[in-house]
Amino acid sequence: MARRKQTRGTCVFCGKEMTRGGLARHLPSCQARRDAVEQANQKGGKEQTTIYHLQVRDAWDGDYWLHVEMNGTAALEDLDRYLRAIWLECCGHLSQFSFGGWSGNEIPMGRRIEQVLRVGDELTHIYDFGTSSETLIRAVGVRSGKPLTGHPIKLMARNNAPEFTCVECGQRATWWCPECVYGLGESGLLCDEHAKEHPHDDYGGIMPVVNSPRMGMCGYVGPADPPY
Numbered sequence: 001m002a003r004r005k006q007t008r009g010t011c012v013f014c015g016k017e018m019t020r021g022g023l024a025r026h027l028p029s030c031q032a033r034r035d036a037v038e039q040a041n042q043k044g045g046k047e048q049t050t051i052y053h054l055q056v057r058d059a060w061d062g063d064y065w066l067h068v069e070m071n072g073t074a075a076l077e078d079l080d081r082y083l084r085a086i087w088l089e090c091c092g093h094l095s096q097f098s099f100g101g102w103s104g105n106e107i108p109m110g111r112r113i114e115q116v117l118r119v120g121d122e123l124t125h126i127y128d129f130g131t132s133s134e135t136l137i138r139a140v141g142v143r144s145g146k147p148l149t150g151h152p153i154k155l156m157a158r159n160n161a162p163e164f165t166c167v168e169c170g171q172r173a174t175w176w177c178p179e180c181v182y183g184l185g186e187s188g189l190l191c192d193e194h195a196k197e198h199p200h201d202d203y204g205g206i207m208p209v210v211n212s213p214r215m216g217m218c219g220y221v222g223p224a225d226p227p228y
């Protein structure tokens, strides 16, 4: 497949659209985010804590990515749950975090982020040791203050769904055919119209295009929505 241009995504605070790298530079200085942080910090209640800016991306080609804030006191298992919900979960496979990928030592899921990560560190998350999905998580920044949400993680930006085109007509593809891909070695991407009349139903029939690096793996069909 021809190299697509870099995927872009939107800053949830100010609505600007940028690449992953653009957002890594933008988010620390986004005025709308600063306002939100200031507001959160002025609230009573919740204690000051250390909050990490994490850049998350698929290890394959980096088209799929997230920028999130995560409370330092939250555990790796919270991040694991989040990744499963937004990208990965197909049938309850095992997963692990490590430094250094497959050869690295497993880090227990109960560890808190602040015990594990320093700015600049990169964690590897592996989901499913058969048809594996690999995710890289880099700590790109840290702040102390109050979290923006009651949840362990706040989504700050996410890649827009990469655009695929129908092999038949060039319209936007919303489906893909596993039989074309695995049986015939073709792209198998189809628009709604051509998916309806597509003749193949081996390999489980046609599947939806989803905004997840797990598309095409182990029968993954989404929904690829954030859990909160």
Ligand SMILES: [Zn+2]
Pocket (backbone or CB within 6 Å): 011, 012, 013, 014, 015, 016, 026, 027, 030, 031, 032, 033
């Ligand atoms: Zn912004």
Ligand SMILES: [Zn+2]
Pocket (backbone or CB within 6 Å): 090, 091, 092, 093, 218, 219
């Ligand atoms: Zn599976």
Ligand SMILES: [Zn+2]
Pocket (backbone or CB within 6 Å): 166, 167, 168, 169, 170, 171, 190, 191, 192, 193, 194
């Ligand atoms: Zn079509």
Ligand SMILES: [Zn+2]
Pocket (backbone or CB within 6 Å): 177, 178, 179, 180, 181, 188, 198, 199, 200
């Ligand atoms: Zn087909």
